[in-house]
Amino acid sequence: MPIFLFLGGLGLPEILVICLVVLLFFGGRKIPELMKGLGKGVRNFKEGLNDPADSDKKQHD
Template sequence: MPGPLELLVILLVVLLLFGGKKLPEVGRALGEGIKEFKKALQGDSDDSQKKKK
């Protein structure tokens, strides 16, 4: 797990790459992507449980 200083450096690099105005949009897209990924994982485990029954 990265330390506080490493997280600060990562945050600064992201801020420089995307800029302040674009950052909320990038964060929102990342959050939606993670949500879809978790939903797909949950769907896969549900499908495998149904096949076992």
């Protein structure tokens, strides 16, 4: 659980700096595409946790 200890130390200034760095690296046009991909990945991960046998069948088809 060390990651949760780190996340507790993030305040508004740190989050703003992280957002600024992401914006500088990827630009404003790429961020929606990145978030869409991230959302799909999280959804697939959650589906895999709920029913691992079913997700294995989908991958093999």
